[in-house]
Amino acid sequence: MWDGLVIGGGLAGLIAGIRALERGKKILIVSEGVGSLAFAGGVLDFGRVRELRRLEKHPYAYVGEMAERAFSYFLQLNPAYTGTWGRRGSVLTPLGTLRETELLPRRLDASPLFKANKIVVAVPGGLKDFFPEIVKANLQKEFPSGNVRLKKLSVEEFADWRAAGKSIPGTVYAEFWGTERGNTALKRHICEIAGEADSEAIVFPGLPAIGCPEVDEVLAGISLPVVGMTSFPPSAIGLALYESLTRRVKALGGELLIGVGVERVEVESARARRAIVRSKGKETALTAETFVLATGGFLGRGLVATPDDVRETVFGLPLHVPPLRGGKDFLGEQPYARAGIEVDRHLRPCDPATGEVLLENVFAAGRILAHWDPWLEHCGGGVSLSSGLLAGELL
Amino acid sequence: MVRYSAQVVIIGGGATGVGILRDLSLRGISSILVEQGDLAHGTSSRFHGLLHSGARYAVKDPVSAAECIRENNILKQIAPECVAATGGWFVQLPGDEVDYAQAWLKGCERTGIPVHEVPLEEALKREPLLAKEALRVFEVPDAAVDGFKLVWENAKSARRCGGRYLTYHRVEAILREGEGVAGVRGENLLTGESFTVEAGMVVNATGAWADRLAASAGASLEVVRDKGILLAFNHRLFQRVINRLRPPGDGDIFVPHETITILGTTSEWVDTPSDNQPSDREVERMMTLGKALLPGIAEKRVIRAFAGVRPLHRSDSEWAEGSEGGRVEEGRGRAVSRTFALIDHEAEEGIKGFLSIVGGKFTTYRLMAEKASDWVAAKLANDVPCRTAAEPLQPELPAHLRRRARALLPCAAAEKTLQRLGRDAAAVLETIARDPDKGQLLCECEMVTVAEVEKTVADEDAHHLADVRRKTRLGMGTCQGAFCTYRALPLMWREGEKYDPLSGELIRFLNQRWKGIRPVLWGDQLRETELTRAIYAGLLDLREGGAAG
Structure with a gap:
């Protein structure tokens, strides 16, 4: 019996687990994959938090002040990183162009190049x-x-x-x-x-x-000054960040099951009770008081699209699904990116039609949340960190 | 103003146009081909890649069927590197008319298409994904053909005997002189310069554009633009072409190509040749129809959808027969003959030296070219016989080249490189021998080396990343360009002058790939899309409009 079971071991899930462990909770993280930090080059974008917070249902609108707290929290967690709230720094892309971001490894800070x-x-x-x-x-x-x-x-x-x-x-x-x-x-x-x-x-x-x-x-x-660069996937820096977070989980006494997917979760009167996992051909039931759902979006397979519909893979939750096949410009607005779970201010999954809270003790975090686009809004790291941290406080 | 002159100018760089260029060049007639885009950018690459045995037409269109089986055998001989002789099956399913099978067998016999029945048990063993309800299965000599490659090989072969071609050159007018034609005038779309080709004969091989071009010279012909959509799956789902044994309909042909499978097709009349965007509704319909032969279709990964526009010729008699108050219905294209027509505008409208060739299909492109070239040769009193039915497209590969390729590259990559490049592989292999770095696979899906892409980029015919794609298959595999687009960048950089600014070229290529992915945005292709956006919009911070950062 765990205090909290985190489903999904990417950035949001790991941060939720770490924060809950710091609060003295007994935590298990179960993850089918290893998240997508290796694709991200090791920098964490927050984007224009104040503007995005004004968008109805944007994850930043739910997490409120948690975005700023998550920013400082991450810096304290990883002293190799630097950043100043409300300001953007610069790093080099793999092509040698400059790219703005908010949280970056000190070693990637490109500002010394302006003076050279x-x-x-x-x-x-x-x-x-x-x-x-x-x-x-x-x-x-x-x-x-x-x-x-x-x-x-x-x-x-x-x-x-x-x-x-x-x-x-x-x-x-x-x-x-x-x-x-x-x-x-x-x-x-x-x-x-x-x-x-x-x-x-x-x-x-x-x-x-x-x-x-x-x-x-x-x-x-x-x-x-020696300035590093972000790199084309897989990124050594992204992988190192992933490893440092998993080490932290273990150092705090948390448990991690990687390569294990949750088949389903048993729910009784709007509360999740037991997660059923399949490992080595055997089904095992894991019981917990509270749950974090951080299984990712389409890439992480928290969401799966078929020709006819979109499914949430663990609970089968109803989703916000815009018409998927939209934008003509690949790098412009793409409606699919905003598909996901709608939540209340405590990150609990809601019915998109009625707004009713569907699960009392489940908190959703990271890419699975609806109404945002990390690539257009440049806020992937920020949303995952702040929703993950909030979930970690709620567990 | 740039001036060219030749005896004949051919307009249109699809299979028919390059076929004519090769045929005339082999007969020693000086010819120039003018094409508004890249070679094979239109219908000649936007089809299922089926080299018909003719069996599909055996009942309704015996003329086409007989042409197909003859050309099928010829192409297997002259262009084995472009054809995968997979064979094909016609599968009868419950509900398919039993009488049709009898008529079909008779039709095949009459037109000389060899057929033999495959016992059901064996058929299901050899094609495990095929619908278990299949009632009867017949084997015919269908095959898969690489349209891009066949077109380019014709062009290269023509060039070896003096033929010339101008890509990205758009014809604006056919020049007249007295009762005849005097050549064409137009614009080089890459430089904006105008050009003329002086020639006493003009051959219109523009396919879906043929009526418009003819009209610009005051001639008339009727072309039906028949759009067909296709889906590409990322596996070789079947080992051979799979057809449905019933009157030809939509979504009833699967053709395996290398590591993918193409499902075709539909038939819908459209107004413009450029209407090649598949709609969501059409994709949905294909998935439903394809399910009959491949019950597990919904779980298979579709990597893209695309469409081509068949230029069918409609003669007056067919017009009368097919017309119902001028209303155009879906599927009606199949009522129009798939054979081709030569229109001699001298006989029709008194315009000397002007010929249009329309209709037909990819399988019969060589025959169409032969007939058109016969007409030209007769007018020029040239009596050199046609050699295209016997002369291989590519000179034979020396054995030492194959050994060299195997020594330098992994087995499959060696074969694919040889198939794509033929003798031109020698230079690529020498580059790799000198600098092993260049042997790296830039495109891991289609196994294209850095050296090969470098060579293609340097080619005078390659102006955009998409031109490189058509020649090398770069970006056409499972990743649909997610990784190799980035990796092709440095190679294009060195050719800096020839290309638009790099990020613009990158975005243009991503958008072209996106056009085909957008209608099939589900399953793993949607996952791939999220990853590709993470790389290009996130990591590299590219933005629409071309500016990075």
Whole structure:
């Protein structure tokens, strides 16, 4: 018997679990997958919170002041991150353009580049999905007063990969820089660049920007600013964030079951009682006082669409479903993005037709909530963190 | 103003147009083909990719059926790299007319289409997803054909013997001189420059646009624009073409291509050649109809929907017979013959040197080209015989090239590269041998290497990412461009002058892919959409209008 059962172990679910554990609750997190932090590049967007809060039924409208609290809470949870409430910082996209965001690993903060006249881009040999010429040209456009040059690094460790015509994923590079040999190599390469006369700042793709003290130590000894980059999926930084959160859960005494999907939840008089999970071919019942539903949207499979309808996969809850096939411009408004669960101010699922609360002890958080679009509104991290934190307070 | 001159100008870069270009070039007649988009961007690529055995027409249209079986055999000989000889089945389901099967068997026999019956038990073993209620199954020599590739191979073969083609060149007027034609005038759509081609003969092979072009020269012909929609599934659901044994109807053909399957099609008359956007209603209908042959269809992943417009020729007699107070009904396109027509505008309207060719279908493109070329050759008093029925499209691949490919690339990737490039693979393989990095698979779905995309991008015919896609199949697999679009970027960058600013090109390509995904936005394709938006709108911060950041 748990105080709280969190269904879904992505950003929202993990934050809910961590907060509830801090409050002394006994918590189990059950998750079919590992969330989608690996796709996000490790930065957390909050977007224009004040404006979005005014939109009827936007998740920010429900979480209220929790958005600002979630912002500070996350900074305290992850000292490798930086940010100032109400202000935006800048990071480099994988293409070398600037992108605004609110919470970012210190190591990705691109602001030192505005002051540099001479920018060197380190090019680790064979780094996958990294295009030096494009990055150079984009940086040149973003920082017209700075001179940008590329510096190729040949890394012996991967000579065999290169000879076989294989590129090296950013996650492999990030791990390597943290090993003893990688660390020595990194130090040598960075010192060499820093020693060259025409270097005032270094852009370094594929660095483990968080969760790697060995690399931090090397970089601390360098007099020039070293700026990391977000990367094309899978992102080493996103994965490191995921790992640091799961470690935190365990450190606080929480339990995590990963790779286990909830088949269904038994409900009695508008209260969820027992979640039935299937693991190794056996069904097991997990009983809890309260539940968090953070199974994600369509990508996370919290929602599943068939040609005729959209289903919520755990409780079969009624959903807000706009006509899915809308917008002509792929990157413009897409109605499907706003499908999901409608909730009350305590994140309890409601019937979209009547507004009636359907489950008293279930709190929905993250991408499964209705009426928002993380890609147009640039608020994916903010909504997940604040709804997750609120759920963690309610568990 | 850029001036070209030739004996013949062909308008339209679909299968028929390039077929004529090749045929005339092989006969030593100097010819230029003018196309308003990329080659094969229209109907020649917007179909199910079925190389008909003719069996589908055996009852109602024996002329077409006989043409099909003959051309089917020829194409398997001259273009084996474009054809997958999968064979095809005609499946009778409960409720299908029993009499039709008898008439069909007779029709096939009469037109020379070999048929043999497959025992039911064996059929269900070989095609486990097929409806278990099937009553009878017959095998015919249907096959799958790659429309893009066949068109490009015709163009390349024509070029080897002197034929020329101009893509992204739009014809604005047919030039007249006395009683005859004197060539065409138009605009290069990439540069905005105007051009003329001086030629004593003009061949109109513009398919769904043919009536409009003819009218601009004061000639008339009747084209019915018959739209058919298609769904692409991300698995090879069947190993062979599956047809329904009944009078041809909607949603009753499945054609396997490489790792996907295409379900076709519908028949609906439309007003404009560019009406190729499938509607939600049409998609829904196809899913319902496809269920009869493939009961598990709703669980299969549809990766995109698309549509093509068949240019059917309607002669006066058919017009009278088919007309019901001028009302156009769905499915009526099937009442019009699928054979083709040559319209000699000298005989019809007294315009010398002007020929239109319309109707027919992809399977018979070579025959259509032969007939059109015979007409041209006769007018020019050229008596070199047609060689296209015997001359392979691609010179034979030397054995050492295949060995080289296998040594440098994974087995399947090697085969696919050879199939796509033929002898041109040599240069790509040498690049990979020199720089193994270039052997990386840029498109993991269709197994396209960096070196191949680089070569295609550098090609003088490639102007947009979509042109590269049609030649390499980049972005046409399961991910529908989510990953390879990003990976193709640096290759285009080096060709900086030729392309629009990069983010604009990226957004244009994503929107083109989106057009086909939008009508099938459910299941895993919706998941893929959320991921693709996360990458391009979220991570890369690209926004509509082209500006990043």
